[in-house]
Amino acid sequence: MNKKNLILLPILICYILFLYLDSDLLKYASVLLCFVNALLAGKEPFEKKDTALLQVAMFVTVIADSFLLFTNYYLLGVCLFCIVQLIYIIRHSRYSKFHTNIFSLSGAVFMSVALIGVMSSGIDEKAIAIAGSLYAFLTFYSIYTAFEAAKQKRYPKKTIALINSGLWLLMLCDINVALYNTIAPNHITGLIIWFFYLPSQLLLSMSARK
Numbered sequence: 001m002n003k004k005n006l007i008l009l010p011i012l013i014c015y016i017l018f019l020y021l022d023s024d025l026l027k028y029a030s031v032l033l034c035f036v037n038a039l040l041a042g043k044e045p046f047e048k049k050d051t052a053l054l055q056v057a058m059f060v061t062v063i064a065d066s067f068l069l070f071t072n073y074y075l076l077g078v079c080l081f082c083i084v085q086l087i088y089i090i091r092h093s094r095y096s097k098f099h100t101n102i103f104s105l106s107g108a109v110f111m112s113v114a115l116i117g118v119m120s121s122g123i124d125e126k127a128i129a130i131a132g133s134l135y136a137f138l139t140f141y142s143i144y145t146a147f148e149a150a151k152q153k154r155y156p157k158k159t160i161a162l163i164n165s166g167l168w169l170l171m172l173c174d175i176n177v178a179l180y181n182t183i184a185p186n187h188i189t190g191l192i193i194w195f196f197y198l199p200s201q202l203l204l205s206m207s208a209r210k
Contacts, residue, residue, distance in 0.1 A: 022187070024069045027194055034201040035062050041208035051208040053091040058205060060084050078131040085138035092145040092154075092163065132178070139174060143167050162207040169200035 010033055017026050038058040041051050064080035067073045146167055150160040173196035180189040 022191065027198075028065060028069055030198050031062055031065050031201060034198070034205040035059060037202070038205040038208065041205070049094070050091060053087055054204065054208045057084050057087040057091070058201070060087065061201065075128050075131055078128060078135055082131065082135045082138055085135065085142045088142045088167070089138065089145050092142070092149045136174070139167075139171055143171065159207055159209075162203045166200045166203035166207065169196045169203065173197040173200060 017023070035055075035058045038051075038055050041054070060080055061084050064077045064084065067077035067080065071077075143164075146160070146163050149155055150164065155163065173193050176189055176193045176196065180186075180193060
């Protein structure tokens with residue numbers, strides 16, 4: 001294995017272990033390792049600004065997961081994931097002719113997320129539902145911007161494959177999060193969440209390399 005890919009081994013070990021042990025600490029450790037993997041991309045970036053945006057998105061992901069895994073501040077966690085998707089939207093549409101509109105959208109959504117976070121408590125189910133709906137919209141739009149980036153060939157083929165695969169796996173994870181919190185709150189659904197989630201983070205963390 002190439003030295004630069006050695007970090008993939010502990011990520012794989014964490015993935016296998018928490019599928020059996022269902023440990024929040026192992027889950028969080030795997031997310032941290034994916035963030036480190038994104039930081040390592042800075043040594044051989046595809047493009048510096050692109051890599052910086054990915055690293056910021058992964059850093060906010062780490063913070064969001066800390067709230068969702070270890071606290072009752074679920075609303076704050078969801079709001080932070082909205083910010084993550086905003087960063088991905090900006091990342092994938094930087095060279096688009098709609099770039100100015102993207103920043104306008106980002107500003108409006110950021111203010112909406114901030115308002116939800118300030119006006120509501122961390123366990124307000126209605127506020128979480130609103131934030132979740134906003135996050136769902138941003139997820140679909142993020143996938144759309146990645147699709148547009150692929151169509152306009154703004155990234156190499158392997159890079160766009162990593163981006164699109166990561167975002168689709170993240171969406172599958174989010175669907176199971178919704179199921180877990182509504183009609184199917186069971187161990188299997190909870191396991192499937194992370195079955196999709198960690199691969200999504202690993203693929204996205206790899207997407208900034210040449």
